[in-house]
Amino acid sequence: MTGNQRIVLAVGLLALAGLSCQLLSGGGTAQLPFGDDFSTVRWGTATDENSSVEYVDNTLHMTISTRNYFVSSGPNDESYQNIHAEVTVINNDTDSTTAFGIICHRQAESENFYYVAMTPAGQYAIAKASRGQSDVFLTNEDLWAPSGLIPQESASYRVGADCGNGTIILYVDGQEIASVSDTSYTRGGVALFAWSGEEAASADVSFDDFLITALP
Secondary structure, rough: OOOOOEEOHHHHHHHHHHOOOOOOOOOEEEEOEEOOOOOOOOOOEEEOOOEEEEOOOOOOEEEOOOOOEEEEEEEEEOOOOOOOEEEEEEEEEOOOOOOEEEEEEEEEOOOOOEEEOOOOEEEEEEEEOOOOOEEEOOOOOOOOEEEOOOOOOOEEEEEEEEEEEEEEEEEEEEEEEEEEOOOOOOOEEEEEEOOOOOOOOOOEEEEEEEEEEEEO
């Protein structure tokens, strides 16, 4: 990542990982579809002086109190290939520069993955993270960019991602926002994330109704 980060593992692994930045170990190929309404604790949770990931009112609630800080949580150690993932993100009056979205093709025991991201200000990016390197935005010449298809400051967003067949696609509220072609990673784990802005640290979002289905 380009700032500080914390990866919160699935609850079954949290005792071993603590608040470290280790990622989930790769498991077997996952059975689909996979859905979660966050009524039962499955995803990683933890709280420290920089951020909090906890279950609140049947949602996965993420807050950040440090600038340019990235936190994510995953549900399991399964490996997914050729998937569509989507989740409802509730805007708890977070700062407009807060980014949030979906991680896919996360590699076992490394910090390599793709992610699709958007902000309440209507900006977006599709990016690739590689261990020991700064993230590369695969869209818009490595920069955030606005989209007129993303409503600004909505109470909630339905964020989606296609990850497979050599293509990563970002959707917001059912609208395709952008797509890229990259074959660096072809399968891996999934997670949700929040990322505070460089100028403000008031990140506060909740995730609900997560779903993964197979791409055609």
